Amino acid sequence: MTNQFAFLWYAFLFMIYLAIQVLVVHYWALFGYAFCFVYLEFLLILPLATNRGLLMGLAFLLGLLVDGFYDTLGIHAAASVLVAYLRPFYIGLLSSKEEVPALRLRETGFYWFLNYSLGLIFLHHLAVFFLQQFSLHLWLDTFMRVIASSLFTVFVVILNQYLFYSPTGRYAG
Amino acid sequence: MRALFLLVKIYRYFLLFLALEGFCLVLIFQHNHYQNAVFLNSASYYSGLMLDWTGGIVEYFSLRQSNRELAEENRQLRQSLEIERRKRERNFAQISLDSGLLQQYEFVVAKVINNSTHRANNYITINKGLRDGIKPGMGVIGPQGVVGKVQTCTAHYCSVLSLLHSGMVVSALVKKNEALGRVKWEGRSYRIVKLLEIANYLDIKPGDSIVSSGFGQTFPPQTMIGKVKKVRNLSQTFWDIEVELSTPFERLKYVYIVKNRLKPEIDSLSQDTLAARP
Numbered sequence: 001m002t003n004q005f006a007f008l009w010y011a012f013l014f015m016i017y018l019a020i021q022v023l024v025v026h027y028w029a030l031f032g033y034a035f036c037f038v039y040l041e042f043l044l045i046l047p048l049a050t051n052r053g054l055l056m057g058l059a060f061l062l063g064l065l066v067d068g069f070y071d072t073l074g075i076h077a078a079a080s081v082l083v084a085y086l087r088p089f090y091i092g093l094l095s096s097k098e099e100v101p102a103l104r105l106r107e108t109g110f111y112w113f114l115n116y117s118l119g120l121i122f123l124h125h126l127a128v129f130f131l132q133q134f135s136l137h138l139w140l141d142t143f144m145r146v147i148a149s150s151l152f153t154v155f156v157v158i159l160n161q162y163l164f165y166s167p168t169g170r171y172a173g
Numbered sequence: 174m175r176a177l178f179l180l181v182k183i184y185r186y187f188l189l190f191l192a193l194e195g196f197c198l199v200l201i202f203q204h205n206h207y208q209n210a211v212f213l214n215s216a217s218y219y220s221g222l223m224l225d226w227t228g229g230i231v232e233y234f235s236l237r238q239s240n241r242e243l244a245e246e247n248r249q250l251r252q253s254l255e256i257e258r259r260k261r262e263r264n265f266a267q268i269s270l271d272s273g274l275l276q277q278y279e280f281v282v283a284k285v286i287n288n289s290t291h292r293a294n295n296y297i298t299i300n301k302g303l304r305d306g307i308k309p310g311m312g313v314i315g316p317q318g319v320v321g322k323v324q325t326c327t328a329h330y331c332s333v334l335s336l337l338h339s340g341m342v343v344s345a346l347v348k349k350n351e352a353l354g355r356v357k358w359e360g361r362s363y364r365i366v367k368l369l370e371i372a373n374y375l376d377i378k379p380g381d382s383i384v385s386s387g388f389g390q391t392f393p394p395q396t397m398i399g400k401v402k403k404v405r406n407l408s409q410t411f412w413d414i415e416v417e418l419s420t421p422f423e424r425l426k427y428v429y430i431v432k433n434r435l436k437p438e439i440d441s442l443s444q445d446t447l448a449a450r451p
């Protein structure tokens with residue numbers, strides 16, 4: 001894929017993830033307890049070589065747009081920027097950069113991708129839920145929500161990876 | 174300078190990160206009332222003690238203002254004392270010395286410890302309560318005029334229905350011609366109340382003083398309420414009168430609770446009258 005096509009492709013993905021998040025996933029609440037923030041997958045699968053400034057800028061924009069629909073202005077933006085900032089360090093922690101071909105489950109293998117997505121998604125959810133609660137009152141309850149929602153989101157993200165980004169999937173990006 | 178540029182270049186992503194997060198936090202505080210409220214609440218919870226302590230110090234800084242207000246009030250009191258003295262000298266022969274009349278009202282000074290002006294119904298909390306002989310229904314006045322009415326009491330504190338409360342009505346007079354009306358807050362500005370039921374053939378001008386009538390036995394007669402600000406002719410029978418309050422509710426510090434020693438007697442009398450009506 002050439003550079004321009006890649007740009008268009010990711011711009012398209014940006015809008016798709018945003019739309020899916022605010023139109024569909026918005027209303028998912030597992031047992032009224034766990035929530036799914038699948039838009040994070042966009043930040044996870046951006047190419048490894050993406051400029052860190054651009055990564056944070058996109059995260060901020062995406063988070064802000066999601067906030068607009070969730071009526072939580074600033075919270076998702078803050079958590080997404082955190083994820084975007086930490087992503088390179090976390091990837092470095094998991095393996096040296098040369099070993100990672102592309103940030104897709106079929107390229108990295110299941111366990112690497114699970115580690116990768118679980119870590120960053122957990123951080124993101126931690127930030128979102130505690131910013132929403134904004135106190136350590138009922139912290140255990142909030143923490144359980146973070147864990148449940150993280151598992152929910154990771155499950156959906158990995159399912160996506162199998163459905164849409166696998167060689168047999170329809171949209172092999 | 175070069176070193177600075179180098180430093181900025183090395184940490185540019187970290188700085189961008191901080192800038193974006195800072196911006197997000199500003200958004201969170203400005204647009205999410207809940208976080209704002211929690212922040213303020215917990216702040217006040219943890220620093221409640223601190224606030225009490227610093228409040229003592231801050232009070233010193235407003236001493237000048239308080240002094241001025243107290244001095245002004247002293248002046249007014251002296252003046253009225255003088256007037257009373259002269260009146261009594263002049264009419265000494267006619268006045269029967271009724272101790273009840275001479276000491277009908279008793280005042281208790283209280284400090285305002287909580288106050289609001291921006292809600293639809295405002296309350297004031299003051300630091301005197303049942304222990305000090307305060308009972309629900311007593312009037313509360315400030316140095317500049319009518320403030321409210323005691324609603325509930327605990328041992329050491331009272332909750333006062335502010336004049337800025339939709340359920341508060343005060344019987345009032347236009348000072349110059351003694352026209353009787355009622356003063357009620359309409360909930361818009363905390364400086365403005367409405368004077369109702371003043372017939373529109375009466376002569377009312379902006380600047381006229383509005384005082385309490387004392388008919389409700391809650392406030393002493395002739396306690397200042399405010400000055401007429403605007404008079405409009407909207408209905409067939411009554412003026413539409415806006416009164417600018419004389420009491421600055423937003424910076425109320427000390428108030429007086431009015432104990433009317435004759436109120437039980439007057440109340441029972443009017444009740445008997447009602448009961449005895451044929």
